[in-house]
Each structure stands twice: as structure tokens, then as C-alpha cells.
Amino acid sequence: MTQEPQPVEPLTPVQVVRHLLDASSIVIVGASDDPRKASGRTLHYLSKYKYAGAVYPVNPRRETVQGIPAYRSVADVPGRPDLAVIVVPAADVADAVRDVGARGIPVAVVFASGFAETGDDGERAQQELAAVARKAGVRILGPNCVGVVGAGRNLTAAFMTGLDQDRFDLVDDGLAFVTQSGAMGAFILSMAQSSGLGLGRFVSTGNEADLTLPQIIEGLVDDDTTTAVLGYVEGIRDPEGFRRALSHAAERRIPVALMKVGRSARGALAAQSHTGSLVGSDAVYAGLFSQYGVHRADDIDQLLDLGRVFASPRRAGGPRLSIVTLSGGAGVLLTDAAEDAGLTVAPWTADWQQRIAAVLPPFASVTNPIDTTGAIAGDQNMLRDAAVLALENPDSDIVIVMIGNLDREEERVSELLIEAAATADKPLVVVWVGGSGRPVATLSRAGVPTFTEPLRAIRAVAALVDWSAAHGAGTGRVHSRLSPRHEEAESPAALDEVAAKALLSRFGVSTVREVAVTTPREAADAARFTGLPAVVKLLSRNVTHKSEHGFVRLGLDTEAEVSAATEQILAAARAIGIEDRRIVVQAMLSSETELILGMRHDPAFGPAIALGLGGVLTEIAADVAVRLPPLTANDVASMRAALRNSALLDGPRGRVAVDHDALTRTVLAFARFAEERGSEFDSVEINPLLVDADGSLVAVDALMIPSSPGGPTQERA
């Protein structure tokens, strides 16, 4: 007998996450008696890891499943379970979701593959499934996901065989991990838990028919017990939600570290403008990550390294590192790497040198890096004493102890280091190279971030220091939904260079003084307005690269030269059959420094703003910083700083320095334009944006590529 559907309140993201990771009772729909089968594994793992909750297998054909009483239908299950795990094949999932909804269970995990990942039919089936779930009032994770693990309850609503192991118990340090790839996620979970890293909140989002990675991040961040969030990202289907989640994490001061894979092949993007090619989707992610203070991991090791430092609640008070090692060589290695990473390794004061000398053997180096010498193999207490003093020293913001091997002494040394860490609130980071690997797990479980490779440790410590320094910054960002507003004026397709600059100038971008004309006489008159020397260029919708066709004449010193140049250009254009033949007369600005300011309308993220070095450097160096609007003055400063060659803007070797306020005004004006009008264009580019003699910025040329369903056409006049 089926119960009546019960009205279900919409869940907030944090409620969804709690249903997933902290359910106190779970229904498994379609549970098999065979613990090796995909449909049997969830129940098997819940038993194996001793899930702290109730499990109700549903299997109409059996009295018990793997020794546990089974129910004929979801409707028969007692109470109101928090979570359903649906392990039936694809064809039966929709019915299962209806049953789950009817029984009032608000969240379900769906493992079945055979949906969008298989093509159009699967895509349709997935959309139907999503509709069914909405109607049934069930939030679903998946399909085609490997499930969730909530180590706080030993909840393993998952079927990945990585759980077939006896090397570790699940530990929860509040470290969360969201993954779009089930297989990669399972590998990473296993690597983390094997090495004692308490990555205890695991969510695989699969095809994201309903719940998306950003929604899960948002929910995790809202859970007060989450210390940090790691993620393995292939592509974001929900960009607004992603930005909201990252902004939320920044506000709540939850570090987020993401590994982003699946870059689109660069060659595939036709380089319609510099901005178009530079702001590829990987650049958008990079800009976004830097905007929200997200740490980007280049590989799995680095992702877990970041997890190691962020899982601990200890933050660094500054960049001053004290190093304790048992060899001079290790000290050299760490000091070099630390200084390269922007940390400081300063000698200790005489007073503190004396204090540490008192606990170390005669030949020890007591200045920082501290070298205890190999004597600690015989007397491990001196390692603890040195670590304690390093933590006590008010000139240490963070302490690294690097040792290695010590197989025979590993337990004692681990204990002593845990003891030392407990004497202070500062981060104590251990690098234990070689040896059995057991101390890494022991120390990590005790909350002491421990690494197996010194340079990886330094990189992670530098990330911790950065994050700690930016702690208060970048928070409180108000997210404003972008609503492109269409105005009366120009149809985008009608914009030539002059019209484009006129539009930008309405938003507050300074543009070069220029006049569009059609005859030599008018050109000469215009030159009186623009001033001499002047530039004369062809203005035509039919010509893309003016300078390559001799349609640009620079440095015209008299009205007569302007008139003559105009005549020649018009004649040349007529001779080769160019129909739209006008002329623009401009003031000639000379500058050694050119910028480029562009926008690309990303189909997913909306407009992205790119600031880069212009001229020949654009093509060569691809030196560009990307941010998504809305922007603040701080964002502009950070874009400037993010340019590799930003020193060029500071006026080296007698060059004009770029005026800070002018840059801020110009970029913010352009960003406002992009927010309001960006959706009308695939890309917009001011190139060059010249640095004038007083450091102000002037848009000399602009290219706007309208968005067009039939493929964009270039409109460079």
C-alpha cells in the first residue's frame, strides 16, 4: 500500500549536504545480496565501516539482504529516512525516485549510468529524471555518480571499490572534497585517507541532473564544521551558482582549493581578436579563482598538500619561517625554496640562538635554518626541544621540521613532534622524507600537517601564508546578477571603429580625438580639430586589417599632407573595389607603452574583462589578467599586479608611468560597459589603449565583434 505523497519543504544547500553526509537513516533501493555487485556494495560498505545509523534495504524478492532485514518497497520502510540510495538500473530510476518522494525522503543518490554521458537518448532520459525528481520533491545527486562519504558517521553511501581496503579507518577533519569525476575522486579519497588526511566529506556529483558542484560547495561552506573545501572540477554547468558558492566561501573564510581539468584545446578557438583568444575558458577559470581567492592545484599531490595545511585550523601570523632540520643540506634546500616562494628565513636573534644552542650539540647550527645534526638519531628529545623553542620564538610565524627515514625511532619521534605542536597555536609543519610512511599518517591524524617532499611542503606553506594574509580581504563581496539592458541606439552590427569608441566614451573611457570624413577637404578641416601631426586611416566595414593594406598613414605634419594622404587612401581603396570608403582623422599620439583592454562574452560566465600589455607584447607574451565584473578598484589593482610584466607600467627607463587612478577609472568604466552591453558582443577590444604623456589612458582603436547566431562577423572599420 502506497502512502500519500507528503508535502516537502524546499531544502537549503546546507540541509541537502547534511542529508547526504550526516543522514541518520538510509534506504537502499534495489540493494543486492551480493556484496561484490555494484548494487550490493553500498550496504556492504556501510556495514564494513560501521555506519552510525539505520539502513533499510529495499528488495522485493528477499526477506534479508546481506543478513539485514529487507523491505518490499520504499513505502514499507519505517520512520522517515534522511537519505535514499538508488542502486537500480537506469530504466528503473525514475520509478524509484517517485517512490522515494512519495515516502517523503527529500534527498537521493543515484548511481546508475546510461544517462547524459551516453548521448542524446541518455540526455533526454536524464531531463525526464530531473523533471520527475522536481515533481516528487526529491533532490538528487547524480546520476552516474559514485556517491558520498561522511566520515563523521562512517556513512558510505557509495559503491566505488576504493572502499575495499583495510589500511585505514575513515577520519573526518572537516575537510570536504567535491568531485565531478567519480573515478578520480575515489582515487583521491583513498590517497588522502591512506596518508592520515581527514578528508571526511566526499561528494561525487556525477552528471548533475539536479544538484551541482557549486550547490554542494555552498552547502558545505554553510556547515559550521567544514574547515576547508577541495574540489576536482571538469566543467561548471552552473556559473552563477559557482560564483555565489565561491563568494560565500570567501565571506565565511573557508579556504577553497580546486583542481581544474578539461581545458578546451586552444587551437580550437578561432582567434577572432586578441581578447577572444587570450580569454579562453581556462583563463576565465584562472581569473575567477584569483578573484575569489581560490587556490588552484596543478596536480593531485598539490590538491592534497593544500588540504593538509587548510584542514588544520592554524593560520600563519606572517611569512617568517623557522626551519629545524638534522642536516645542513636540508636547511639549504628549504631556505632556497622558502625564499623563492616569498617566505622569509631570517637568522634568529643572539638571545634565541643562545637558548637553542643550550639544547643542541656543539656543532649544531643555531641561526635558522637550525641544524640539530644527525645527533637526534641518538637523542630525539633535542628535536622536540628545538621545535618547541622555534614555536616559542616570537620571530617565527610558522615552523617547519624536516627529518627523514628514522625507521627505528619513528614512533618516538612522532610522539615528540605531536607534543611540541601542542605547546603553541602556530602552525608546525613536518616534512618526513623517506622512511616507512607511517609517521606521515600518525602525525597527520594528530593534526600536524606532514609532507613527504620538502618543496611540496614549502608550496603548501606559502599558500597558507597567502591565505592567512588575505584573511580579511576579498570577503563580503556582494554578488549582483547581471541583467544586460538593451538601449535604443546603434544596432551592434552597425558599429565601426568610430562608433565603437563613441559608445565606450559614453561609459567614461577616454578616447582619441578623431573625426570621420569622406573627402580630402573635410579631412584637412578635421585635422585642425584633432591637431597636428595627425593620423589618417581608412574607415570601412569591408577591411579588417588596415595597416596590412597601406590604409594607415602616420605622422602627417600639415593639412596639405592630411588632404593628400586622404586622397591616396580613398583612391587605393576604390581601385581594389572597396565599397564602404570613409576616412578617420585622428590626433597622433606617441607612446612607448600600450595596453589592451578587452572583454569576451563567455557563454557560461557572461562578460570577462581582460587587461593586458598591448602592441607586439600581446601576441608574444600573452600577458593578461582576467576578472569577471562587477569589479572594484581593488580588483583593478590586483589585475595590474597580476601582469607578469607589470613593471612596464611603473615607468622603467624614463618611460611614462601609468597613472593609477586613470587606470582604475578606465577599467571600471569598461567593466560597466561590459556588464550593461556585453551580451550584445562576442568580444570587444580596445587596442591600443595608449599611455599618454601624463600617464592617462586613451583608447585609440576599438574592435567590437557582435554576437550573432549565424557566427560572428568582424566589424573593424
Add this chain to the structure above:
Amino acid sequence: MTQEPQPVEPLTPVQVVRHLLDASSIVIVGASDDPRKASGRTLHYLSKYKYAGAVYPVNPRRETVQGIPAYRSVADVPGRPDLAVIVVPAADVADAVRDVGARGIPVAVVFASGFAETGDDGERAQQELAAVARKAGVRILGPNCVGVVGAGRNLTAAFMTGLDQDRFDLVDDGLAFVTQSGAMGAFILSMAQSSGLGLGRFVSTGNEADLTLPQIIEGLVDDDTTTAVLGYVEGIRDPEGFRRALSHAAERRIPVALMKVGRSARGALAAQSHTGSLVGSDAVYAGLFSQYGVHRADDIDQLLDLGRVFASPRRAGGPRLSIVTLSGGAGVLLTDAAEDAGLTVAPWTADWQQRIAAVLPPFASVTNPIDTTGAIAGDQNMLRDAAVLALENPDSDIVIVMIGNLDREEERVSELLIEAAATADKPLVVVWVGGSGRPVATLSRAGVPTFTEPLRAIRAVAALVDWSAAHGAGTGRVHSRLSPRHEEAESPAALDEVAAKALLSRFGVSTVREVAVTTPREAADAARFTGLPAVVKLLSRNVTHKSEHGFVRLGLDTEAEVSAATEQILAAARAIGIEDRRIVVQAMLSSETELILGMRHDPAFGPAIALGLGGVLTEIAADVAVRLPPLTANDVASMRAALRNSALLDGPRGRVAVDHDALTRTVLAFARFAEERGSEFDSVEINPLLVDADGSLVAVDALMIPSSPGGPTQERA
């Protein structure tokens, strides 16, 4: 009774290495009965690891040491041992070396610390020790080293406690490792052997009183059974030997991978010229490594990763990678990384897609990356079949199989992969993420390079592909000892800008047309020779930065302007009390592209040649390629290619392209100058080296900083 000293033949480097790593009998001078003491450990480890040779402990106070018959003195030891290990304290080492020499033992390892690393007294003691060893005919390794390990014989003439372990037996893949840091070396040895990497030839060089790291590398390379050499380098005391060893390795096609630490702090070098600051000693190492095809490892993991691919004799026939995984996500990750690293991952032909489809389940992806799907958890044979087909496919140069976890199936899967590898000669590389770690050791021991992190695997595979591609190249380089020849002419201190360029032009560098004058009248005359427009500059030993003081006037169009500018500059110089006041009149060249060509005389390596982008890019981008002379045309081509912004030289956007032959001629001419005259200068810099309208190169300004014991003085006129 002491025997008479026997005449000892000088040993070649390979003989030294064989005495160290393959001794058939070892004397331990000062062996202690306590296996925990430093002086007892060598004997303990030789027993523990079952050394395949004879051991003779020398201890005048005991009948036996650790159960082995002891000898009262080295003279009493029977036969003629290959190697002595001297474990007595520093004060007794010299006597022990004399005894060893008298007994005719040609090589000794010295552990004692308390020599050069402790300061001046220790340095003196070390020099005395070296003299004693020379006189006694004994080559010594150390002092202050941790010893050697030759896994072929289970020879552990070492005392590092990293050998206190029961996790691994020593394995020898022919992979050698030379280290200057004993502690770091011990950690790395343990990491390697723990993970099944047969790093079986370990040499710690310590203070290098006699045998140096380069000599050991040379000997290892000459041993026909060495497959590759890894090194941990802090600083080279024997640069000529280092170059000889690297050149030798290149000739013998032995891959060398080095981790170089101990960079000098950048700030410490006063930036006397751009070249001076750019060619810091780290840049010299970087240039040298690239010159000899040495792979540089950034961290320990990477060093061992390179060891993993190079320890196997398999080389890649090209960059075409076939990928076999069990998840789409892993395929995306590897493909992205491979393409970023310059490898190609092309779809398989229809024929081969059919062949692999036949062995995989229906939903598998068969195009490359091959995705077997998770079904291999149930049927592991399909993984082997897929790997075999990937190896068989003529479009694969190299195959990567990426899997993970599989704790329950790990033995079976390891066997199947070893089986697959045996079906071909191509490299089969495995990435096994997560899991117990045991498969990594199992597969590595079977000669299948196996990694725990996919991106690290890709980086190592890319290095293997690079090395394989360069296989024939870069060999056969003839080393020519540099012998600076002093000529009659100018004393270096007398060189001003004009004299400097005159000197360079004698070596074949094209220089700007210019005349040095002292009056306005002479300047006007000179301009007839140089041509108009002209440049007029102050020529004075008292002024370093001419352009900052208004002492440079450009674009002078008439002789009258030249005359007037000369008068003004001379007057201005007189007004501020500059004594050496001359004028140089130059042809004005205009160019959009400037290079910088410099030389820095490194105290250790002699002259290093730097080619970089000039003008403002020098300061901003530090884009420079460094090589040590003698150079060939190929070296110049490789320097050009090594510039990050080398595209600037190819004539982008209507710029003039740099003429290839002109660049080669100019750099080789400058290199000849550097070889012959370089020792007279700390640094020499042509800046700018202008690209003329026809692509040829013209030296416009030159700065030569003479070497001077009292600190260099700048001589820019």
C-alpha cells in the same frame, strides 16, 4: 709488522667507481662492536644486507667485532682488499689513510666530520688529509660523507640510519645516484628503494677533499652497466671536470638528471650590468644543463620520476601517446596534460578502434584515450588486452595505463600489466593512483615505470620523449680547455665605449659607425662620415648613466644640430665638474627590436655567454639564454629557440626578422672574444645589439667591466 708501501697505479674514474661500488673485499678501519654506533654501523649493514664479499674489521682492542674476526692493524689484513672504510674520528683519519696506502688499498671512504665544514682549522686539516692521501696513493671519498651503496653486491659501505629498515631489499637497475648532501641522499635512496626503483649505485661525496661529484659521474658513465645517473648537487668545485663528465655522458648516451640546490641569494649580487645580474650562477647551471641535455629536477619527486623512466632501457620512438584508463575523467586529465607537455594523443584509426572494441565492454571509449570503464574491476584480463593492443598499434610510441585503488585485485592486475609490457619493446608506463602502494613497487621492480600521480607521470614521459628525440644530437662535443691569451693592446681599465666596440669588432662583431671627438667642429665633421641623422653622446669615464643626465641627443638632422648639441653637452658636463669630457658621434639607427649579448666571467666556470631580448624587456622579462663557450652554430640556434619571446625575432607585425646567419656570426664572434679575452673582465655587455633594416645586427653600445681584485669599477664612457 708493517709491509712496505707498494707502488699504486693511478686509477681511472671508472676504476675508482668499481672499487667503491663493486669491491670484493672491504677493510673497516676502526670498526666498533656496537652496531648502533656510527663506527659500528657499516659492519652491521654489510651483514644485514648480506654483502657478497669479504669484510675485515680492524680494531686493535678486540679479537672479534660484531662476531667477525678482527685485525689489530690494516697491515695485518690478508690479501689486497679493494676498498677501505675509515670510521675513526677526524684526528686519526690521516694515520689511517697512511696505513691504507701502505697496505696497497687504492680507495678509501672517510666518514669523519670535523673538516672543512667546521671552518678554517677544519679546512687546513682537510688539505693536509688530501696531501697525505696523494702521497699514500689513496683516492678518498669524503670526509664528512655518508658512504656508498652498491646494490649489485649488497655493498653498504655507509653509516646512514636510513639503512635501518626492513621494508625493502636493495635492487640495482643500473640507476646511479651521486649526492653532495649525505642526509638528503640517504632520504632519496630510501624513497627510491621503498618504491621499487632500483637506484642501486649510491655515492655520497661529502666534502670532496679528493674525489668530486663530477669524477664520480664520469666513472659511472664509463661503467657499461650504468643506465642513467641522478644527482643532488649543491655546488661544483670542479667545473672543468663537471663539463667533461656531462659531455662524456652525452657522448655515451647516458641520461643525467640533476637536482641543483643552494642558489646564491639573488639580491646579494650587485647588478653591475644586465648580464651580470641575469647570469647568476643558477643561470649558469641552467645554461650548462641545457647545453649538455641534462634534465633538471625541481624537487625530489621529480628527480625520482626521471629515474623511473630512464632506469628502463626503453626509449620512445616519437611523441605519440596512447592512453588506457578505466574512467573518462582520467582520460581527460591525461590528455590535457600530455598535450600541454608537447605529446600527441591522436584518435586511433577505425581499424584499431574495431580491434580494441572487440576486447572491451559496449560503453567503452575506443578512440584514445581508451576508457575501458570500471568493468575491469570484474574482468582484469580486458585491461591487459587493451594494453597489449595499445602497444601493438603502430601509431603508439608510448603507452600509459592509468588505474587506481583496486586493493583486492592489485596482485592480479600487476601481473597482467607486466605480462603486457613483455609483449613489446615500447615504453609502457603505469599510473596507479591511491591503493596500497604495493603495486608501484611490484611493477617498478619488474621494470615497468610506475607512478602515483598522473601529471608527474606525464612530465617524466615528456622528458623521456625529449631525450629519445635528442638521442643522436648533442653528442661528440669536443671539450677545449680555455686558455685566455693576453694581447699587447689596451689595458682593460682604459676601455671606453668606443674602445670596447673597436675590440669587439676585431673579433667580427658589426658595430655602429661612430667617431670619438672633443670639439663641436670635429663633431660636425664626424657626422659627415657617420651620416645623418646622427646621435651625439658624452664619452666619459666619470659618467655611468648618460641618458639619465641628458648627455645623449638623438635625431640630429644637420651638421649644425650636431655641432650645437656637442657644445651643449660639453658645457653641461663641464658645469657639473666632469673631467673626462669627450663626445662620440654615431649614425642613428632606428629599430623596433633590440637584443642584448653579454658575457659574465664566472669564477668557477669561466665565461658564460648570454643572449637576450634587449631594451626595456631586459629588465622586465629577464628573457635570456645562457651557454658556455666554445659554441657552435647549433648552440646559437638553440639559444634563440630558448628565448621565451623568441617570436619577436621572427618579424611579427611587420617588424624586421633577425637574419639567422647574422645572428650566428655575431654570437660566435662574441663567444670567441669571450674565450680569448673573457678572463680580463667580470662582465661584458653589448646593449643594445640592434636589428638593422636588413635583419643584420649592429652593436650600438658596449660596456666592459674589467676584473679587478679590489672590486670591479664601471667603465662606461
